[in-house]
Amino acid sequence: MIHVALAGNPNTGKTSLFNILTGSYEYVGNWTGVTVEKKVGTLRNKKGELVDLPGIYSLNPLSRDEGVATQFLIAESFTSVLNIVDASQIERNLYLTVQLLEYGKPVIIGLNMMDVARGRGFMINETELSARLGVPVLPIVARTGAGCQELGAELAHTEHQQALTFALDYGPVLERAIKRLVDMIPDGVTLPKRWLAIQLFEGNALIRELLESHITAEQLAQLQTDTERDVCASSSDARSLPHYIRLVRGAFITGVMEGAVTRTQNETYTLSERIDHIVTNRVLGIPIFLLFMFLMFKLTFDWLGTPLSDQIDGFLNGTFADMLRSSLQAAGASNFIQAVVLNGIVAGVGGVLVFVPQIFILFFLISFIEDSGYMARVAMVMDRLMQAIGLNGKAFIPMIIGFGCNVPGVMAARTIEQPKERLLTILLTPLMSCSARLPVYSLFVGMFFVHNQALVVLSMYVLGVVVALLLAKLFSSTLLKQEGSMFVVELPPYRFPQWRTLLRSTWEKGKGFVKKAGTLIFGGSVAIWFLSYAGPGGLNVNMDHSFLAMIGGFLAPLFAPLGFGTWQAGASLIPGFMAKEVVVATMNIIYAAPDEGSLQKILATHFTPLSAYSFMAFILLYVPCLATVGVIRKETGSARWTWFSIGYALVIAYIIALVIYQGGRLLGLQ
Structure with missing residues (x-):
């Protein structure tokens, strides 16, 4: 069995290749920082495992993912290294290659993005490159799968290579110093x-820490200084010892390229650069x-999502509910069982499932923007603003990921080098508006803001970002004072996403929502229904x-100043x-209790547009969900x-909810 480490610079297509070679699916995005921990998959030929490592520029780690x-x-323990090199950025990518070659394990180089390299005028002689580096070099295009089958076959030959x-x-x-240190390292x-x-x-x-368990720190420090x-x-x-090492490696890479890489055309002003001139403009960028974002929400709510959701709602609460009621009655089900199924499961789970079209449309559009290469530009555009509040543009990437789900967003913070940042x-x-909040927004905007659905939902997303930025300034000036940091981001070329990738990415993002509907929401609906069915006086109260009502009634006075001081609102939270x-x-x-009328009719008697907006803002910002809390505990390692x-x-x-509601009342809004 072979155990292959998949290594390369960020955004070189490693995860796409991993999916092709293993047949599994990991999150793929046309931007830096997609893989934040190693992922393991079995090769399609069943001859071993492939380990997808985070994208790195050097083996000298600056962040947790590196x-x-x-x-x-x-x-x-591993048998070989599969090094993915971006052919269009070959000179920079070969720096990591040199470090991997020095490690001594068998290396295979996958020369990816050959189509992009040709478009930029690079002609690469992979045979000559292989001869100069002393390892196999295979050209591939991971997005389309071109050359990947040959690469997979080559991996099988590495098990017994020396x-x-x-x-x-x-x-x-330096060679004398290297030999001296080698002699000091025990066998x-x-x-x-x-x-x-x-x-x-x-x-x-990390290497210093390892060597200090065999050689004293004083000896190592003295040897480095000398x-x-x-x-x-x-x-x-x-200028320094690390700088000297980079100079030597750079000279070697230049020599390798002189014989293996030729340029067929001069540098031109590419389409990506022309687009970036507009979308990354200091004034126009944000x-x-x-x-x-506004167009994305217009598509999600006004143009596509809401009509589909209405059809599903009509089916679940009409045809399906009637069929289920008739079936239960024909089967002789008790009133209790009928109430559990119809008023608990169908009302609870069905009430969430009606928003599936909007969730999937939103995820499809987010996946499109990610894979097009635009998300990396957003981080760069936000860098100036982020620097002003004590962070840098890289911190905005986890926040964008948090728009889909806060859990991977929190995990993506591993790419940030500075511990306090x-x-x-x-x-x-967690202040970012994840997809789990979307059903709440959909419910209220479809009822109170029919003509401005996209604008109101956009305001929720903007509110989350603005509050996060203001708190970042506060926390970075008080609790988490820190030194400034530099922001460097890879700007990938723009490309039109492949439909297969888009659909798969959409499903991978959205299936968690459907899965929760069949597990957590199912169980929660039954539990909530039972609490509404039973009371101190017994059952069916x-x-x-x-x-x-008792639990919600205890909380209701706390929420009255926010505009939703009813036991129903308190219990819902x-x-x-x-x-x-x-x-x-x-x-x-x-x-939506049967004896009270439709959900829309009842909600209209409990909320006004102003209190509904206050409620949505509270949902946006209040406690993270259980899964997010768990990953915060894991990533920080701190209960405090x-x-x-x-x-x-x-x-x-x-x-925030108090300011919205009371401020709105002062302005005469309702």
Whole structure:
């Protein structure tokens, strides 16, 4: 069995290739930071496993996700490395290749994006490149699958290949220091000693930590100091020891390219650059992003989603409910069972499922924007604003991911190098309006804001971002003071997404919503219905005298200043801690009771447009769902910060909803 490590720079198509070679599906996006931890899949030919490592520029880790890749090389057992190189950015990508070659394991290079390279005028002789590097080089286009079958077959031949003997000559001064350190490393260390020595001199903190368990920190520090002094004295170009190593590798890469890469045309002003001149403009960038979001919500609610949702609603609460009621009666089901199924499961789960079209349309549009390459531009556009509040543009990427689901958004914060910036991003990402809140918005905008649905939903997303930015400024100035950081982002070329990829990405994003409808929302609906069915007086009580009414009644006075001080609204908010979709399921059970009329009619008597907007804002900002809390605990490793994320969100949600409702009343709004 082979165990292959899949390594490469960010946004080189590693995850796309991983999906092709393993037949599985991992999240694919045309932007940096998609893979934030290693992922393992079985090769289609069943001859081994492929491990997809986070995209890195160097084995010297600057962030947690880069540390995952380096830690894998240190601690894991594997047979070979599949290095994906972006053919259109080959010179920069080969820097990591050199580091992997120095490790000594068999390496295969997948030369990806050959179509993009040809479009930019690069002609690459893969045979010559293979001869100069001493490893197989295969041209591929991972997006279409071209060349991937041949690459998979080549991987099978690596199981019994011998270790590489690749070694750059770093000059007499550094080579003497490398040999000296190699001699100091005990024989019990199984990792390549020369590679360890080079990585130490390059400043790799993980390697230093490993070597300090065998050699004293004082010895290592003295050796580094002496070597840097001697190297800088012998080379007028070297500013430091790591800089000298980069110069040597850069000279080697230049030599490799001189014989293997030719340019058939001069640099031109590409289509991507012409588009970027507009969409990344300092003045127009953010308005264009907001325009994209507005059009996305117009499609989701006004033009496509709402008509489909209305049809599903009519079927579930009409034809399907009548058929189910007739079937239960024909089967002799008791009144209790009929109530559980019709008033609990159908009302709860069905009330959420009606929003499936809007959820999937939104995810389809988000996937389109991601794979087109525009999302990376959004991060760059936001960088100037983010810098002003103590973060950088990279922190906005997890927030954008949080629009789909807060859980992967929090996990994506691993790509941020500065620890306090990473923590701050983790704490603020749950304020992003995830898809789980969308059913709540859909319910209220379809009732109170029929002619401005897209605009009102957009305002929720903007509100979440604005509150997060304001809190970032507050927290970075008080709780999490930090040094500034530099933002570097890969701007991939624009491309039209493939339909197969789009549909698969949409399904992978949306299936969690459907899955929750059949599990968490199903169970929550039954539990909520039972609490509304039972009370201190027994079963089948009037809902106003149920356990649910008692719980909601306790909270109602707290929410009265926010415009929704009824026991029904208070009770609806409680299960939102499990999953925000359960809020809608709960409201369908409570407000759509058979003896009270339709949901729309009942909600209209409990809410006004102003209180409905206040309620949506509260749903947006109050406590993260259970899954998000769990991943915050895992990523921060701190119960204190986890509880802080819950507590501050509740306080902020209350304040914002209070300002909206009371401010609206002062302005004469209702």
